[in-house]
Every structure is written in C-alpha cells, then in structure tokens.
Amino acid sequence: MSDDKTNPAQANTDSDVSRRDFLNEITLGALGVAGLGGAALTCQFFSPKVLFEPSATFRAGNPDLYPVNSVTFLQDQLVYIVRTEAGFYAVSAVCTHLGCITQWKPEANMIVCPCHGSKFEPNGKKIGGPATNSQPHYAINLTADGELEVDKQQIIKADKALKV
Amino acid sequence: MGASFHTALESLRTTRVWKSVLRRGPAVTSRTRSLAVSGNLLLHWIPVKVREKSLRVRATYYLGSLSLMLFIILVVTGVLLMFYYHPTAPKAYYDMKDLRFVVSNGVLVRNLHRVAAHLMVLVVFCHMFHVFYRGGYRPPHEFNWVIGVILLFLTLSLSYTGYLLPWDQLAFWAITVGTNIISAAPVIGNKVRFMVLGGHVVGENTLLRFYILHVVILPLLACLFIGVHIWRVQKDGGLTVASKDDDEQN
Numbered sequence: 309m310s311d312d313k314t315n316p317a318q319a320n321t322d323s324d325v326s327r328r329d330f331l332n333e334i335t336l337g338a339l340g341v342a343g344l345g346g347a348a349l350t351c352q353f354f355s356p357k358v359l360f361e362p363s364a365t366f367r368a369g370n371p372d373l374y375p376v377n378s379v380t381f382l383q384d385q386l387v388y389i390v391r392t393e394a395g396f397y398a399v400s401a402v403c404t405h406l407g408c409i410t411q412w413k414p415e416a417n418m419i420v421c422p423c424h425g426s427k428f429e430p431n432g433k434k435i436g437g438p439a440t441n442s443q444p445h446y447a448i449n450l451t452a453d454g455e456l457e458v459d460k461q462q463i464i465k466a467d468k469a470l471k472v
Numbered sequence: 473m474g475a476s477f478h479t480a481l482e483s484l485r486t487t488r489v490w491k492s493v494l495r496r497g498p499a500v501t502s503r504t505r506s507l508a509v510s511g512n513l514l515l516h517w518i519p520v521k522v523r524e525k526s527l528r529v530r531a532t533y534y535l536g537s538l539s540l541m542l543f544i545i546l547v548v549t550g551v552l553l554m555f556y557y558h559p560t561a562p563k564a565y566y567d568m569k570d571l572r573f574v575v576s577n578g579v580l581v582r583n584l585h586r587v588a589a590h591l592m593v594l595v596v597f598c599h600m601f602h603v604f605y606r607g608g609y610r611p612p613h614e615f616n617w618v619i620g621v622i623l624l625f626l627t628l629s630l631s632y633t634g635y636l637l638p639w640d641q642l643a644f645w646a647i648t649v650g651t652n653i654i655s656a657a658p659v660i661g662n663k664v665r666f667m668v669l670g671g672h673v674v675g676e677n678t679l680l681r682f683y684i685l686h687v688v689i690l691p692l693l694a695c696l697f698i699g700v701h702i703w704r705v706q707k708d709g710g711l712t713v714a715s716k717d718d719d720e721q722n
C-alpha cells in the first residue's frame with residue numbers, strides 16, 4: 309500500500325487498494341472457501357448414511373418369561389430385562405465407562421464390569437467407578453400382541469417402569 | 473588383480489555413461505567427494521562431514537537407526553502380509569490363521585511384523601528418552617524434536633490401527649475400549665468416534681478404515697516425516713553431541 313502512494317504510476321485516487329492486492333485477496337478468499345467446503349464435504353463423506361448394523365428395536369418375548377424380582381441378560385441384544393414389583397426395566401449391558409459388556413452377579417446382587425471393575429445396582433444405578441454414569445434405561449413397551457418390545461435408540465428416565 | 477580392478481574402475485569412471493548418470497568424474501579430492509555425496513538423491517540425506525565425536529560408539533548410539541531399520545522391516549513384511557490378507561469381516565480372522573498355519577513361512581513373516589512392531593514402539597521411546605536426557609531438543613535441534621514427537625504419534629497410530637487387523641476378540645475389545653476414549657472428548661467426541669468407526673460399533677467399516685490408515689495413509693506420512701527428520705539431522709549440524717562437549721566449549 310505504501311508503495312502505491314510513493315509511486316505516481318500506480319497512484320490510485322479512489323481507493324488505496326491496488327488491483328493486484330484486490331485480486332490476491334479475492335483469490336485467497338476463494339481458496340479459503342473452497343478449502344473449508346472441501347473439508348466439510350470430506351467429513352460428510354466419512355459419515356456413513358446407511359449402516360448394516362442390527363436393528364435397535366427388538367422383541368423380548370412374553371412378559372411371563374421373566375419372574376418378579378429377576379435380572380435376565382439378553383446376550384444377543386446386550387440388554388438386561390429387569391422385573392421388579394414396580395414393573396419392567398430394560399437396562400443397557402454396555403458399560404458406560406469404555407463399552408465393555410457387564411455381567412450380572414446374582415450372588416452379589418450387582419452388575420459388574422469385567423474390564424475395569426465398575427459396579428452397578430440391578431436397576432443400572434452406579435455403585436462404584438471408574439464409570440461416571442449409571443447404565444441407561446431403554447424404552448420398553450408392550451406390542452399389540454402382548455410381547456415386550458425394547459427400543460435401544462430411546463433412553464428413558466430410570467424411574468419409569470412398564471407395568472404389565 | 474587388485475590393481476587391475478582399480479584401473480578398470482578408474483576407466484569406468486571416465487566413461488560417458490558414468491558421467492551422464494553421476495555428472496562428475498572420479499571423486500578423488502575432498503571437494504569432489506563432498507559433491508558426490510551432496511549431488512546424489514539417496515546420499516544427500518547423509519552429512520557430507522560428520523564430527524568424529526558424534527560417531528563414537530555408545531550403548532544408546534544406534535536407537536534412531538534401529539527405529540529406521542525396524543520401520544523398513546515392517547514395510548517389507550507388511551507388504552508381504554498384504555498378499556494374503558483381505559480386510560473384510562468374514563475373511564480377516566481366517567487369513568490371519570492361514571498366515572500362521574497354512575502359508576509357507578507365513579508364521580515367520582507375521583511374527584517378524586508383530587515383534588518388529590512391538591520393538592519399534594519400545595525403541596522409539598528409548599530414542600526419545602535418550603534425546604531428551606542428553607538435551608537433544610535444544611537449539612539447533614528443536615524443530616527436529618518436534619518432528620520426532622510427530623513420528624512418535626505416527627508410530628503409536630500405526631501400532632493401534634494394526635491392532636484391529638487380526639480381527640479376534642482382543643482386537644475387537646481393544647478398539648471398542650480405545651475408541652470409547654475418543655467419545656469422552658467434549659461436544660465432538662461421539663461424532664469423531666462415529667467417523668473413525670464408520671458406525672456405532674466396531675464393524676466391517678471400521679476394519680476397512682483401520683486397514684487403509686494402517687497400510688496407506690499413516691505409512692506415507694511416516695515416510696515423509698522420517699525423510700524430513702533424517703535430512704534435518706544433517707542440516708542441524710550432524711548428530712547430537714553430548715552436552716558435556718558443549719559445556720567445554722562455553
């Protein structure tokens with residue numbers, strides 16, 4: 309800019325931005341926009357839209373299969389079906405710490421993670437670390453023909469039980 | 473015999489083909505020897521002149537070179553393993569088993585790759601401790617120290633992506649636990665984990681992603697940074713000299 313003022317051949321009376329600076333900035337701006345757009349497109353490209361993963365919704369059979377005051381581990385779904393006097397809960401069996409599969413220990417009346425030793429009550433409430441959160445409860449409902457249906461994409465409040 | 477071989481070599485060096493390839497005559501003076509090193513694509517990484525002190529053999533002297541040797545072993549054995557390995561969920565585990573029990577010398581190649589990978593992590597750490605405790609990160613080597621830290625992270629990433637490829641229980645749970653650490657990052661954690669895994673759980677997409685990172689992207693980056701690292705050793709004035717020697721000069 310200071311060069312323009314001292315050089316009469318390039319003096320620009322209307323503005324102190326030279327044509328070269330203007331074009332340089334426009335080009336850099338365009339490259340920047342293209343770069344950001346490219347980065348955004350790449351991020352989208354790496355996030356799959358269609359997944360061939362098992363369905364998050366499954367049927368857990370007739371409620372009579374589960375006695376009152378029992379914890380049943382469904383290995384294929386990684387879910388505990390817990391039945392108390394209050395009703396049914398579907399508690400996640402995937403540890404909230406780092407994703408290992410927890411185990412139901414009836415003799416200790418707690419759910420324990422074999423990887424790092426987190427402990428939970430049968431209803432998923434955290435007793436001991438390193439997990440920071442309790443196990444989430446999934447939405448559990450009855451289908452029209454009277455079977456239990458669990459939706460692992462819907463997390464509900466821990467005090468909400470399904471009465472049958 | 474020796475004399476005639478020497479004469480033959482000398483006359484070869486004056487031929488037109490020799491000169492067209494190397495672009496100079498026989499390296500007989502200090503100057504022509506220096507030019508022979510600096511004008512050669514492969515040799516120009518190597519210092520033209522080296523301090524005698526820095527060549528003195530010590531127990532820790534070869535750690536950097538050992539890391540490079542291990543990297544070369546890993547590239548060669550890794551390429552060999554690629555001839556039998558399919559990065560797909562139905563085949564990956566059985567290809568690994570075939571390499572151990574069916575392919576001729578497969579167990580040797582696989583274990584060379586595996587042991588060299590374990591050793592490389594160990595040797596790279598030793599190399600860094602050595603450089604750190606000898607003050608090798610100080611000027612004029614501070615840029616090369618940063619390159620070295622990048623190379624450490626590349627080594628660990630290569631090790632971690634290779635961990636999934638046998639596609640057994642250990643691999644599955646190691647990557648499940650490891651990528652759950654990513655999702656502990658605030659705000660973007662879950663999104664980044666989803667992109668790394670290519671899904672919500674470790675699956676077919678994850679295997680392919682880790683395979684491509686392991687055999688293409690990370691090795692290319694490692695080659696690039698290793699090249700810069702070795703080149704900088706020369707440009708920063710040869711290998712690190714003990715801090716004791718610097719103190720004597722001060």
